[in-house]
Amino acid sequence: MSENEKTYEEISFEEIRDEIITLIGAKNYIHARDLLLSLNEADIADVIAEAEDELGIEIAVILIRMLPKDDAAEAFSRLSVDDQTGIIERITDKELKSILDEMSFDDMIDVLEELPANIVDRILEKTTKEERKLINTFLNYPEDSAGSLMTPDYITLRQEWTVGEALAHIKKVGMDSETVYTCYVKDRGRRLLGLVSLRSLVTTDEDVPISELMVDDIVFVNVFDDQEEVSEDFTKYGFLAIPVVDNEKRLVGIITVDDILQTIQDETTEDIERMGGVLDSSDKEYFDAGIFHQVRSRLPWLLILMVSAMLTGLVIAHFELLLADMVILTSYLPLLMGTGGNSGSQASTLVIRGLALGEVELRDAARVLWRELRIGFICALCLSAINMCKILFLDRQTISVAITICCAQLIVIVLAKCLGGMLPLFAKKIGIDPALMAAPFISSLTDTFACFVYFTLASIILGL
Amino acid sequence: MSENEKTYEEISFEEIRDEIITLIGAKNYIHARDLLLSLNEADIADVIAEAEDELGIEIAVILIRMLPKDDAAEAFSRLSVDDQTGIIERITDKELKSILDEMSFDDMIDVLEELPANIVDRILEKTTKEERKLINTFLNYPEDSAGSLMTPDYITLRQEWTVGEALAHIKKVGMDSETVYTCYVKDRGRRLLGLVSLRSLVTTDEDVPISELMVDDIVFVNVFDDQEEVSEDFTKYGFLAIPVVDNEKRLVGIITVDDILQTIQDETTEDIERMGGVLDSSDKEYFDAGIFHQVRSRLPWLLILMVSAMLTGLVIAHFELLLADMVILTSYLPLLMGTGGNSGSQASTLVIRGLALGEVELRDAARVLWRELRIGFICALCLSAINMCKILFLDRQTISVAITICCAQLIVIVLAKCLGGMLPLFAKKIGIDPALMAAPFISSLTDTFACFVYFTLASIILGL
Numbered sequence: 001m002s003e004n005e006k007t008y009e010e011i012s013f014e015e016i017r018d019e020i021i022t023l024i025g026a027k028n029y030i031h032a033r034d035l036l037l038s039l040n041e042a043d044i045a046d047v048i049a050e051a052e053d054e055l056g057i058e059i060a061v062i063l064i065r066m067l068p069k070d071d072a073a074e075a076f077s078r079l080s081v082d083d084q085t086g087i088i089e090r091i092t093d094k095e096l097k098s099i100l101d102e103m104s105f106d107d108m109i110d111v112l113e114e115l116p117a118n119i120v121d122r123i124l125e126k127t128t129k130e131e132r133k134l135i136n137t138f139l140n141y142p143e144d145s146a147g148s149l150m151t152p153d154y155i156t157l158r159q160e161w162t163v164g165e166a167l168a169h170i171k172k173v174g175m176d177s178e179t180v181y182t183c184y185v186k187d188r189g190r191r192l193l194g195l196v197s198l199r200s201l202v203t204t205d206e207d208v209p210i211s212e213l214m215v216d217d218i219v220f221v222n223v224f225d226d227q228e229e230v231s232e233d234f235t236k237y238g239f240l241a242i243p244v245v246d247n248e249k250r251l252v253g254i255i256t257v258d259d260i261l262q263t264i265q266d267e268t269t270e271d272i273e274r275m276g277g278v279l280d281s282s283d284k285e286y287f288d289a290g291i292f293h294q295v296r297s298r299l300p301w302l303l304i305l306m307v308s309a310m311l312t313g314l315v316i317a318h319f320e321l322l323l324a325d326m327v328i329l330t331s332y333l334p335l336l337m338g339t340g341g342n343s344g345s346q347a348s349t350l351v352i353r354g355l356a357l358g359e360v361e362l363r364d365a366a367r368v369l370w371r372e373l374r375i376g377f378i379c380a381l382c383l384s385a386i387n388m389c390k391i392l393f394l395d396r397q398t399i400s401v402a403i404t405i406c407c408a409q410l411i412v413i414v415l416a417k418c419l420g421g422m423l424p425l426f427a428k429k430i431g432i433d434p435a436l437m438a439a440p441f442i443s444s445l446t447d448t449f450a451c452f453v454y455f456t457l458a459s460i461i462l463g464l
Numbered sequence: 465m466s467e468n469e470k471t472y473e474e475i476s477f478e479e480i481r482d483e484i485i486t487l488i489g490a491k492n493y494i495h496a497r498d499l500l501l502s503l504n505e506a507d508i509a510d511v512i513a514e515a516e517d518e519l520g521i522e523i524a525v526i527l528i529r530m531l532p533k534d535d536a537a538e539a540f541s542r543l544s545v546d547d548q549t550g551i552i553e554r555i556t557d558k559e560l561k562s563i564l565d566e567m568s569f570d571d572m573i574d575v576l577e578e579l580p581a582n583i584v585d586r587i588l589e590k591t592t593k594e595e596r597k598l599i600n601t602f603l604n605y606p607e608d609s610a611g612s613l614m615t616p617d618y619i620t621l622r623q624e625w626t627v628g629e630a631l632a633h634i635k636k637v638g639m640d641s642e643t644v645y646t647c648y649v650k651d652r653g654r655r656l657l658g659l660v661s662l663r664s665l666v667t668t669d670e671d672v673p674i675s676e677l678m679v680d681d682i683v684f685v686n687v688f689d690d691q692e693e694v695s696e697d698f699t700k701y702g703f704l705a706i707p708v709v710d711n712e713k714r715l716v717g718i719i720t721v722d723d724i725l726q727t728i729q730d731e732t733t734e735d736i737e738r739m740g741g742v743l744d745s746s747d748k749e750y751f752d753a754g755i756f757h758q759v760r761s762r763l764p765w766l767l768i769l770m771v772s773a774m775l776t777g778l779v780i781a782h783f784e785l786l787l788a789d790m791v792i793l794t795s796y797l798p799l800l801m802g803t804g805g806n807s808g809s810q811a812s813t814l815v816i817r818g819l820a821l822g823e824v825e826l827r828d829a830a831r832v833l834w835r836e837l838r839i840g841f842i843c844a845l846c847l848s849a850i851n852m853c854k855i856l857f858l859d860r861q862t863i864s865v866a867i868t869i870c871c872a873q874l875i876v877i878v879l880a881k882c883l884g885g886m887l888p889l890f891a892k893k894i895g896i897d898p899a900l901m902a903a904p905f906i907s908s909l910t911d912t913f914a915c916f917v918y919f920t921l922a923s924i925i926l927g928l
Binding site: 039040167170171174175180198202217219234235236237238239240257258259262265268269271272273276277278287292298299301302305308309310312313314316317320323324327328332333334337338339341342343345346349351353354357359360367368375383386387390439440443444447448 | 502503504506631634635638639644645662663666667681683698699700701702703704721722723725726728729732733735736737739740741742749750751755756758759762763765766767769770772773774776777778780781784787788791792794795796797798799801802803805806807809810812813814815816817818821823824828831832835838839842843846847850851854902903904907908911912915
């Protein structure tokens with residue numbers, strides 16, 4: 001009982017982490033190890049990462065070495081690629097082998113996928129020919145495919161078995177399997193016949209045959225399906241595991257929900273970063289990516305958008321004479337470009353997210369256009385009316401100037417909403433990631449036509 | 465065997481859905497029901513939602529009525545609030561009660577939370593006093609708290625039991641529990657002592673006592689914790705369920721991973737929409753929210769940003785005389801405002817996401833600033849150099865004009881990167897959602913100081 005009390009004391013994980021690091025700094029390894037072992041594997045990995053940050057990679061190696069093999073493997077698989085590589089370069093081949101042997105198959109594949117080729121070769125030399133063949137098959141599935149997420153460690157039951165026989169089988173092999181909570185039944189051609197949940201096994205009498213308990217309307221994915229589709233299936237159905245089949249519909253592995261949570265987070269991060277104009281920032285955390293890596297992932301998009309801004313400059317230069325006549329028009333340019341860009345960003349954000357969640361589809365293009373047209377018109381009316389009052393009564397401009405600016409604003413907002421709604425759909429249609437059609441791109445585009453609409457209207461209405 | 469073949473035929477869910485809707489349109493209900501029942505509950509809900517879209521709410525009522533009670537309850541809990549309300553208004557109190565009785569407790573609470581108060585009252589009248597008390601407790605947990613996500617239907621084991629006794633208990637109560645895969649052990653004060661996974665139960669001999677099997681370093685959350693923290697715990701630890709305790713550390717419920725997946729999706733959508741300048745868009749899908757609802761969630765931010773754009777206009781108006789002397793300066797304004805806004809958006813996007821994932825914390829402010837300063841400087845140097853060549857050799861402007869523009873660009877980009885990096889941290893510090901400090905806001909702010917820096921430099925360098 002006193003043992004359990006510790007979880008209720010008001011010590012936060014961060015405090016324990018800092019204490020362990022202080023102990024290590026003072027070379028009090030025995031104490032540090034005891035504290036470390038009282039933590040969950042995910043927290044152990046956190047402590048090692050933090051210790052590496054503060055005290056260097058040598059300390060991370062010491063920590064990994066002083067953990068029991070299974071904890072070392074669990075923690076190692078959760079470290080960043082940089083930390084993993086650093087540790088691998090410093091431990092013996094024998095130590096490396098013992099860590100990899102303790103890892104679950106899919107964790108090992110995840111580690112191998114990220115490591116430099118020469119280290120992977122060093123690891124593969126230590127495996128049997130059979131293991132090597134299996135590892136190579138898994139390593140060859142495209143990045144971001146269901147195949148790259150799955151594990152071959154699942155439990156197979158036979159349909160002629162009884163519940164009692166199935167439970168006896170699970171008792172024997174359950175600890176080596178990624179999950180025991182969903183078990184699979186295959187025919188002789190290894191094609192999936194059905195699945196049995198452990199819940200139904202433990203709540204059913206021992207002599208009932210598996211064939212009676214088996215569920216046969218199964219949702220499965222193909223090894224080459226994109227991981228985004230797989231995450232959608234998990235969110236939609238709430239499954240704990242989804243079976244993966246090859247092109248001949250043979251069961252080749254399963255994906256479990258704990259692995260998909262990380263995938264969902266990574267996919268979302270990629271989407272959000274692309275929408276913010278950051279391309280290909282890799283899976284590194286904010287502080288882990290090097291300065292030049294960051295520049296590389298930010299500069300190309302800035303360059304493209306700068307060219308687009310130069311185009312807007314050309315439009316303005318074209319109307320130079322008009323502007324020389326009426327310099328005050330310039331001071332309303334930020335207003336037009338700003339509200340236009342923001343209106344367009346709102347529409348594109350909603351459509352990009354709708355596409356990602358499957359709420360909006362390509363065939364909905366006309367519906368999106370009609371919606372954004374109406375929403376744009378109402379927003380534009382409100383903003384232009386307020387603006388009209390401001391220009392007439394605060395700025396004390398002439399009516400024709402006010403009409404020029406507000407008409408331009410109305411047209412720009414409606415156009416921006418429609419463009420913002422349609423461009424993500426167009427991008428998807430031609431096979432580009434719709435997330436690229438977000439705020440930065442839409443704003444730049446809106447700037448160009450805002451200038452064009454504004455000055456064209458000015459030369460017509462003001463007769464300049 | 466032939467039964468199972470159907471899952472391998474190349475019929476997509478969309479085709480089955482369309483076929484069912486065609487059958488319903490032709491009033492061929494028997495056939496429609498058979499096809500419907502061959503689907504998973506999540507898919508059944510999809511078909512009902514689509515049928516409601518195309519044929520009206522009456523059809524949804526017919527479909528719910530012709531399903532077996534448990535399927536009806538499962539499908540109902542997955543419908544949108546609008547569809548649920550529509551159906552409840554059209555069915556008898558007896559039918560409503562039978563659907564709610566079949567629902568799992570947390571699904572029922574989710575439904576009740578979203579329904580109008582008068583309908584909730586109608587439902588509560590049908591429950592016993594004890595149920596009503598429990599329901600009211602759950603309804604009173606703040607929205608987005610762990611309490612609002614949890615279910616009280618978990619399995620409790622006693623530490624003096626053996627594995628055999630525990631399995632017998634699970635066999636008896638397992639079907640009414642939200643999950644059987646993690647079971648909990650409490651002391652007499654209902655405080656959590658430990659947890660036992662079903663995997664360890666089925667792989668251990670029958671006579672081993674639970675106290676030996678029990679894991680006691682438990683990760684738990686408080687009922688009032690924000691659901692975002694709960695999702696982070698699930699992603700970090702990969703658990704299937706997390707126990708929820710009250711302020712006295714008594715176990716009051718559990719949250720299961722299938723419920724958190726939907727929560728993660730909703731949280732992400734909210735973040736992305738706020739980053740795109742859409743506020744409080746509720747949980748409705750893109751096409752489900754009314755036009756005016758959409759205007760309400762977009763207009764306020766557009767208004768605020770319009771005011772900020774008016775400020776930029778004031779800055780320009782202030783330099784009117786300078787501009788009259790050199791109109792060509794105007795044509796470089798979009799370039800400065802554009803690259804500034806985009807540079808700032810990139811930085812703020814990365815920091816906002818870093819904050820959401822816990823990779824960046826408030827105490828990292830100085831590190832963020834130093835990073836963005838360096839990245840900003842390198843990006844600014846590259847872009848300004850390219851721009852310098854363009855202004856000198858393509859636009860054929862004088863050296864002093866080129867220097868003015870490029871110096872302004874350099875300063876604006878570096879400033880924008882630093883602002884973009886710092887403002888999300890500042891927002892978090894003062895308790896505002898950092899997601900609001902994304903592209904739309906940062907761009908508007910950058911516009912203002914881009915104009916100021918540009919024209920100030922112009923008046924100094926060009927001596928205007």
